[in-house]
Structure formats: structure tokens, C-alpha cells
Amino acid sequence: MKKQLLLLMLVSATLSACVTNPVTGESQLSLVSEQQELAIGAQQYAPARQSQGGDYVVDRELTAYVSQVGQRLAAVSDRKLPYEFKVINNGVPNAWALPGGKISINRGLLTALNSEAELAAVLGHEIVHAAAGHGAQSMSKGILLQAGVAGAAIATQGTGYADLAQMGAGIGAQLISQKYGRDAERESDYYGMLYMVRAGYDAQGAVDLQRTFVKLSEGKQQDWMSGMFASHPPSQERVRNNEALLATLPKGGEQGVARFRAKTAGLMRSKPAYDAYDTGRGALAKGDVATARRLAGRAIAMEPKEAQFYGLMGDVEQKNNRLKPAMKQYDKATSLNPDFFYYYLQRGLVSERLKLAAQARSDLQRSVTLLPTADAYNSLGNLARQDGRLDEAKGYYARVAGVQGALGKQAYGALVELDLNDNPGKYVQVKAGRDGQGRIVAQVSNPTPRSIADLVVAVQFNNAAGQTQQIERSFRGTVAAGSQQLFDLG
Numbered sequence: 352m353k354k355q356l357l358l359l360m361l362v363s364a365t366l367s368a369c370v371t372n373p374v375t376g377e378s379q380l381s382l383v384s385e386q387q388e389l390a391i392g393a394q395q396y397a398p399a400r401q402s403q404g405g406d407y408v409v410d411r412e413l414t415a416y417v418s419q420v421g422q423r424l425a426a427v428s429d430r431k432l433p434y435e436f437k438v439i440n441n442g443v444p445n446a447w448a449l450p451g452g453k454i455s456i457n458r459g460l461l462t463a464l465n466s467e468a469e470l471a472a473v474l475g476h477e478i479v480h481a482a483a484g485h486g487a488q489s490m491s492k493g494i495l496l497q498a499g500v501a502g503a504a505i506a507t508q509g510t511g512y513a514d515l516a517q518m519g520a521g522i523g524a525q526l527i528s529q530k531y532g533r534d535a536e537r538e539s540d541y542y543g544m545l546y547m548v549r550a551g552y553d554a555q556g557a558v559d560l561q562r563t564f565v566k567l568s569e570g571k572q573q574d575w576m577s578g579m580f581a582s583h584p585p586s587q588e589r590v591r592n593n594e595a596l597l598a599t600l601p602k603g604g605e606q607g608v609a610r611f612r613a614k615t616a617g618l619m620r621s622k623p624a625y626d627a628y629d630t631g632r633g634a635l636a637k638g639d640v641a642t643a644r645r646l647a648g649r650a651i652a653m654e655p656k657e658a659q660f661y662g663l664m665g666d667v668e669q670k671n672n673r674l675k676p677a678m679k680q681y682d683k684a685t686s687l688n689p690d691f692f693y694y695y696l697q698r699g700l701v702s703e704r705l706k707l708a709a710q711a712r713s714d715l716q717r718s719v720t721l722l723p724t725a726d727a728y729n730s731l732g733n734l735a736r737q738d739g740r741l742d743e744a745k746g747y748y749a750r751v752a753g754v755q756g757a758l759g760k761q762a763y764g765a766l767v768e769l770d771l772n773d774n775p776g777k778y779v780q781v782k783a784g785r786d787g788q789g790r791i792v793a794q795v796s797n798p799t800p801r802s803i804a805d806l807v808v809a810v811q812f813n814n815a816a817g818q819t820q821q822i823e824r825s826f827r828g829t830v831a832a833g834s835q836q837l838f839d840l841g
């Protein structure tokens with residue numbers, strides 16, 4: 352009976368999950384409702400942008416322009432969604448769409464384009480990903496949900512902050528770096544070009560864009576390969592597909608070369624400053640502090656309004672153990688861009704080292720509201736512990752303890768220290784058994800990174816009369832970290 356009922360429920364669930372794709376008109380499986388799509392987009396858009404470098408705020412008119420082009424295409428798409436378009440402060444050429452129409456393009460892709468029509472080709476492609484629900488389809492197929500959604504540490508791509516363990520943005524981070532598959536990419540190229548024509552653009556822009564991609568990928572610049580080409584492999588096939596479709600489309604749309612040049616003039620002019628910054632980040636990551644300082648200085652001289660450059664200079668000072676000068680650089684960075692997590696995180700960590708607990712706490716808390724990181728939570732744990740707020744400290748350490756790497760281990764150790772007396776069963780396993788002589792023994796396993804001493808083992812047993820009795824045995828000595836030991840229960 353039970354089995355049949357379950358089977359019926361599954362069938363009806365599958366039936367109700369078949370929906371018509373608003374872009375292609377085809378019927379397809381969807382286990383993710385539109386409401387869920389909208390919720391994922393709304394929740395993940397901000398942290399996903401933070402994790403990639405934050406919004407590009409030096410030239411807000413540029414974002415307004417990109418948004419204008421995007422909305423012109425969104426208006427003719429087959430699905431009404433709360434579309435949004437942002438420019439991310441990241442030199443890696445990349446663009447992505449989250450479910451619900453939340454779309455971003457990196458600064459580094461804009462500088463590789465030549466016309467508004469090419470920009471429209473990028474945004475049209477991403478609009479189709481959102482409109483056709485490609486992200487939701489991947490989720491329905493279970494592609495995304497397998498790999499560590501909970502508490503996974505995801506490196507922040509292309510930002511140069513790769514050693515930061517980002518937390519809690521698992522699904523968003525996966526959605527923006529996933530491969531949709533060749534069919535979805537072909538669909539996005541195809542309908543993206545139709546949207547371009549509907550919006551009055553010359554679809555030639557989509558062919559030019561693919562040619563540019565192929566040319567650039569032949570040079571195999573590492574930036575390009577780590578960015579959008581990881582999820583969008585450029586190929587002659589994509590060029591040919593676009594050319595074939597172009598031949599069937601009406602001619603004479605807008606290319607917008609002059610307008611694109613005018614709107615991106617500032618960005619193009621400051622590109623050498625950002626190149627210097629990227630090289631400087633790379634140098635610092637390799638421990639070449641002198642080169643990093645020189646390049647940060649050069650970048651600041653060329654574009655004094657960019658917060659990232661002061662962030663790099665702050666990191667250089669910090670590396671040299673010049674904490675107060677580092678603080679000044681982060682002050683400048685937060686004043687230029689008060690909406691990016693990284694400067695608060697770094698200033699908080701410096702404040703912690705300078706024993707400015709209140710300042711450290713306020714900065715670190717602000718950083719985790721923008722983007723949760725293991726680094727911030729670990730330091731918040733340390734600060735709470737120093738203040739004697741032990742439950743709060745345990746809460747912070749528990750978040751970090753699941754993260755891979757040194758920080759996760761450290762936080763797990765701190766959590767064990769604070770929580771072991773209250774919840775020994777969470778950390779230590781005890782099994783009863785007999786040894787070779789037939790004596791009752793307790794096997795105590797300690798998988799934690801801390802040695803454990805002064806154990807008391809409670810033993811419950813039924814006596815000859817069938818009554819439950821309990822005795823306690825105390826043991827001297829320690830069970831070393833990661834070891835197990837037998838204790839004679841006597």
C-alpha cells in the first residue's frame with residue numbers, strides 16, 4: 352500500500368513539474384517554481400557581485416548605460432522578469448545571469464567590446480539564460496545541488512582574494528560559474544540574436560562578438576580562460592551558427608559604435624591603471640611586496656578614485672606589518688566605496704591586531720552583512736571569546752569549523768575547547784566492549800585537534816535483577832588528538 356501511494360505521489364509531482372518554456376515554447380521538466388527562481392535571484396545577486404569584486408562605482412553613468420541597453424532587450428524578451436544589469440569591478444572578461452533576471456557584466460569584458468551591438472549580444476545571451484530558466488533547469492536536474500551547497504568554501508574568482516573562504520553563497524557561486532551545456536548555449540546565442548533584432552540592433556554584433564572571442568582564446572590569455580570561456584567555450588561552430596542565422600534576419604539595425612565609444616571612454620582610459628592593479632595583486636600573492644607597492648602607487652596616480660587600489664596598498668602595508676598606515680589606506684578605500692566587503696574585513700582584521708576590539712567588531716560585522724567569509728567569522732569568534740561571550744563565540748566558530756583549510760581547523764579546535772565540557776558527545780565517541788581477558792573496557796576515540804584529559808565515563812548496565820544501574824569512572828591521563836584509547840572499566 353505504502354509503496355503504491357509513494358509511486359502515485361511521484362507521478363503527480365513529475366506531471367505538475369512539466370512546464371512550457373516561455374522562450375522556446377517547448378515542454379520541459381522544472382522542479383523549481385518561478386517564485387523560487389525570483390527568490391534565488393533576489394537573495395544571491397548582491398553576495399554574488401561582492402564575491403566577484405563588487406560593483407564598479409567609479410563611473411556610475413557606465414552602469415546606467417549598460418542597464419539601459421539591457422532593459423531595451425529585456426522589454427522584447429519572451430518572459431517578464433525583474434531584470435537588473437550591473438557592472439562588476441573585475442578585470443576578467445565575464446558575464447553571468449542568475450535566475451530571475453539578475454545579470455552582471457565585468458569591467459574586463461566591456462573593455463574588450465567594440466560596439467553597443469556587441470554589448471547587446473552579450474546581454475541578450477544572458478537574458479535568454481534567465482528567461483529560458485537555464486539555471487533553474489540545472490537545479491532541477493540536480494547538477495548544482497550535489498556539490499557542497501552548505502558551508503562550502505568557494506574561492507573568489509578573478510579578484511586576487513583567492514585565499515578568502517567565502518561562505519553561505521554556495522548556490523549563487525555555483526550558478527554564476529556553471530556550464531549550462533551546449534544546448535542551452537546554442538539556445539541563448541540563437542534567441543539572443545532574435546532579441547537584438549526585435550530591439551532594433553544589428554545582429555552582426557553577435558557574429559563579431561564570437562569572432563573576437565575565438566581570436567582572444569587563441570592567444571589563451573589565462574584571464575580569459577578562467578572567466579567566461581570556462582563556461583562559454585568559444586568555437587568556430589558558434590561563429591558559423593551565428594552567421595547562418597544572421598543571413599535569415601532583416602538587415603539594417605543599430606550598431607552604436609560611436610555611442611559605445613563615448614560611454615566607455617573613461618573605462619578605456621583607465622584600463623592601464625587596472626592592469627597595473629591586477630599585476631600588483633598577482634605580485635603580492637607571490638610575496639613580491641615591493642612590486643605590489645610600486646604598481647598600487649602607479650594605479651592610484653592614474654585613477655585616484657578607485658577604492659581597490661587603496662585596498663591593495665593597505666594589503667601591502669599590512670604585509671610589511673605597518674598596521675596604522677594600512678588602516679589609513681582602508682579608510683580611504685571605504686570612503687570611496689562604502690559598499691564593498693573587503694575593505695571592512697581587512698580594516699577589521701588590522702583593528703583586531705591593534706587590540707581595538709570595538710572597532711574590529713563593527714567592521715567585521717559590516718563585512719559579513721555584505722559577504723560572509725570564514726576569516727571574518729573566525730575573528731568575530733576570537734573577539735567574543737576575549738570578551739567572555741562564549742555562546743556567541745561558539746556560534747561564530749561553528750560556522751567556520753566546516754570550512755576546509757587551516758582556518759576551519761583552527762576554528763574547530765577553538766570550538767572544541769569552548770564546547771567540550773557542555774557537549775562531550777558531539778566530539779568524543781565512546782564504545783563499550785571486552786578485551787582479550789574478557790574484561791569490560793571503554794574505547795574512547797578523540798577525532799578532534801585537541802588532546803582531552805580528565806575523562807569521566809558514565810556506564811549504564813542492567814544488573815542481575817534486571818534493573819538499570821549507572822556507575823561513573825574517572826580516568827587520569829589524556830587521549831591525544833586524533834587517537835583512541837582503551838580504558839578498563841573494572
Ligand SMILES: [Zn+2]
Binds near residue numbers: 480536
Ligand atoms: Zn551562456
